[in-house]
Amino acid sequence: MSISGVEVEKKAVPYPGIPTTADGAEAVVWVETHIGQAACAYPITSSSKMGEGFNYYVANGMRNLWGEPLVFIEPESEHSAASVCEGFAVAGGRVTTFTSGQGLVLMKEVLYTIAGKGLPVVFHIGARALTFHSLNVHAGHDDVMAVADTGWGIVFAKNAQEAGDFAAICRRAAESCGRPFLNVQDGFLTTHTVESILQPEPELLKEYVGEPRLRNLFDPEHPLMTGVVQNQDSYMKGKIAQRAIYARMAPALREAMDEWARLTGRRYHFVESYRMEDAEYAIVGMGSMIETAMATADFLRDQGKRVGVVHVTVFRPFPGPEIVEALRNVKAFAVLERMDNPIAQSNPLTAEIKASFADAIAGTPGYPQIDRVPIVYSGSAGLGSRDVRPGDIIATYEHMWNGRERRYFCLNVKHPLALEPPFDPDIRPAGSFSMRGHSVGGFGSVTTNKVIASFLGMLGFYVQAYPKYGSEKKGLPTTYYLTVANEPIRTHCEMHHVEFVPINDVNAFHHGNPLKGIQENGMVFIQTSKTRPEEVWAGIPKHAQDVIIKKNVRVFALDTVKIAREVAPTPDLEMRMQGIVLAGIFLRVSPVLQHLEASEEELFERVEDALRKWFGKRGEAVVQANLQAVRRGYEEVFEVPRQVMLASQNEAAD
């Protein structure tokens, strides 16, 4: 099994990974709860999920791979979370925290002291836009860039697989060079997106990361003073002398990546070049949108365009020479960044790449010898999880191959500096089946989506599932997305092409267009207490009926609320159970069963396994209730026949 966007070496390896579905947060928690000794975390969206996950295992008495009980502490701020980590690490412990956005910036002061003391910790970041003119809880890179110069190694994951793998790789590198690392993934887009991944085996982690044996700088039996005061006589000496220590960071990280590749077959590089062999134009960047760019590059290559993509996986230590090597032969490249600083020379990644090219052309030792510098474009995209679509990527390439003069641009907002996508193709893998659900916060749709993803993953499909999170709370409209395919799904953008739209919230037709992007012969499910197809059809507004008929969409309906009420073992589970009923409906209407060539009973056996994975810890009664909910959804869902639809249209026409 290959994994989305990750280069997998085609040979037998000792630890090929455990196929499963997980989001980026879970992938990190999996690693940390196996290799770690403690986590000290303060909640902040989107990283909270990691802290909660770690705490969940601690609360249940999980021990690490060496049998030590784990410690979890929730202090009163991120500043303190980082400080508790510093204390734990000063005393020789292996520790982590999870944070995002303002939290990371609030930690900044402590990041310096942790690095200065040489504490080899790893912090996991759900990268998030910072509060400037407004608050935003979604993905942005200005938080990480704000702490880019605190003496930490910084590694960017572009999907859940990498987020988990880098947790282990960063730890090995950190402990080998004696300096800390940030393992960065995009908030929500990666932290909360369930994908098919290969989970690192516990035995692998045990061998690869190794037993925590860190120097204890706070052992009263061997007293030592750390964090001292230095003046003109010594401060600068101490700072400059650290160059020798930091010189070890890149080799340590390289060794960690090599060893990971040897053991798992998953090969990572400081700079990942994708289809760059003969590329004339390249997109460069960090994080999830670069995987979207890779999928888009495939689409453009099929059309004969010589385009490639470069993912800067390691931001610190900055791989200047490698980036120059990767990009030296292109005519132009565009650096896409999830932030904007209009008064800097350029946005930070662009600026460092430009500086690298300046060093190269100036003949600085250690850099490739070049005689020309490609045209460098720089774009802001995806701030606060603003969607970055294949169309935006195409617009970026087009801007380059048209040789446009304007070097700075932005994507997907109405603004004079924005690039207009010429078109927005569906670049999902062939045969993909996508669902966009419309629900109300608190209805359990997030869990349902994950449960469905988990089923599909266990059934051998590639999946991608995520909710669209707003900052708003319970009771407000939410949407959630799921794609199932026979190949890795590399697009990290909102779904504009959907095959199936479950509508749990009857009001969805009134506060938006739930049929947006529905494909020919697609399907709609409507939650309703009505039991007759005619009544269901009559409840759909006219404009929606027209779309349904025009696109030949099939309409299904069921009262999942009633079923949920009947099967829920306790009233508090009713809402969530509605979602589980929907899972049954999904299995019925999607092409999953066809692909599997399995009998219904085999399907339900696998469903039961998946339910046990999710709810087993809550007891057998809950598992059985859920299974019943799935079964009833599968069996009781009914369709509005085409004749009913047409009949009503005719009536209206009369």
Added chain:
Amino acid sequence: MPKILDYIEYVKTEDGWISRKVHDDGDFIMDRRDPEAILEDISYIERGQRPPWTLLGLPRIIVNGKVFRERDEI
């Protein structure tokens, strides 16, 4: 207020020897309280020697109004 020692004084009175530590140009005087210790000091002084406890610091010593040892004089 700093009590800076000027000299150590030994005076023979009708009731026997007394000793005092004179500070701050005479503004502050500390009486020495242990008659036995004072007598022991006197035995040294009578032998022409510094009382041993003053060997450290070598303060000035005045005996019955006359300088017995200058500062730093052993």
Added chain:
Amino acid sequence: MAEREFPKFAPTHEPKQPLMLDIEDFNRRIVGAYNRGVGETELEADLSTAESFIPPATAKLRDFSYIAPEIPLYDPSNCIGCMECVIECPDTAILAKVIHPDTLERELQKVDDPMVREMVRARFGKTRKYWDTYERKEPGSGGLFGIFIDPTKCKGCAECVEQCDDFALSMLTKTEKNVPLFQKAFRVFESLPETPAEYIKEALLTDMMLAERSLLYVGGAGSCAGCGEATAIRMMLAATGFKYGPENIGIVAATGCNTVYTSTYPYNPYKVAWTNSLFENAATVAMGIRARWDQMGWKHKKLWVLGGDGAMNDIGFQALSRMLMSGMDINVLILDTQVYSNTGGQASTSSYTGQNTKMSYHGREIHGKTERRKEIAQICMMHPDVFVAQTTCADFNHFYKAVLAANEYEGPAVINVYTTCQPEHGVADERASQQAKLAKESRAFPIFIYDPRNGETIRERLDLKGNPAVKEDWYVVPKTGEVIDFIAFARTEGRFAKHFDKDGNPSEELLKAQEDRLKNWRLLQELAGLR
């Protein structure tokens, strides 16, 4: 002594990352270069400076002999062995030993110079405490008591002289001739064996500093002469070290004067594990250490957080509050100077009303600090299950008891200690103890112990013992009839000088400050069930 049989976490192997610190090399090469005044120019920017760790007690090698103009001269004949000078010295520059005469003679045989021999012998005297009581019980068992000054550590503050009620100490002008004598005498003193256990009565807290394990702060720090904070730190370490040993103590210090004078490279006055991170996070760094220690089974080890009123009342207040709610066995020593001493004396929330400090200057329009003082100890009391004490170094028994209780208490403990800051309070170098005593007597800084183990009600837990006239508003000196109110205290300190007119009448603001102090005192009386 209590047994120290504890489960130990035994590391099975060497850490991956070596410690780039060779203690012998550090002391010889690095401290040596600094002592010769060539550290800045000769030492390289090498890996040891990259880490900048300092081994313990390097400040022992620092020599202040030629800094202060005077040095204390000890007169054994007046001394009763009360130890107060040893306790109150902020620089560990005045030390005492008790020695059996036979041992002393045997040791003196090793000294070549007969004058030095004589000089050292004459430092020792027969006190009632260590000689008479022992001799009465068993002839031949008495010990000689001697006090020695370390000229390399003494900054000449005269705190010891001020502290001595028995006129056994005077300040003597240093000369080229007498300084080497002090050095020689102290070297011999150091070579003498440690005071035998039979002369140290555990119940007598003042004697703790006779034991080597109590002397965990070796002096040589860059603190101001007479610094009240340094004494508090030394005393905390003495009580903790005496009971638990240095191998069981760690300090997390919040940035402030305390870190600057104790950790300026390459001089470390501590013999215990020590770390500093930042100004506001000492309490939470300590949480991390405690968590790790507990995970390793090091539950018996004592962890102390040090910080000033700025670090604890103000910038690190939320971290402190968080730590107090953790239930963790962490002790906090707040060095309350009522001012940001380190940054040059700006107002903190702990400053008194009317106090003339930077950022609350006494000017033509505004007359010093206008707000009331924040009472950190009382706030800490309202966190469930926290041991709290407020004390001063002048009340050494009260202070020591507070430290011992904080160590025994299995949970968070806070000790707020009044620490005189000479330059910012506008008082003389030798006044640390005296001003602290006056602060207590005048209700500027009442002392108390709040022990949650003593009962359910606040009045059961809160003990105001140690304050004079606990049931009255103000203390009146019996002999003179003088009322020791806040005005009386303020009159003695430069920080309130502008509040008195030429006839000595207090300003309106100072009367308000007095009202504030009285209200605070009455509140404490009420909480303690005395009103």
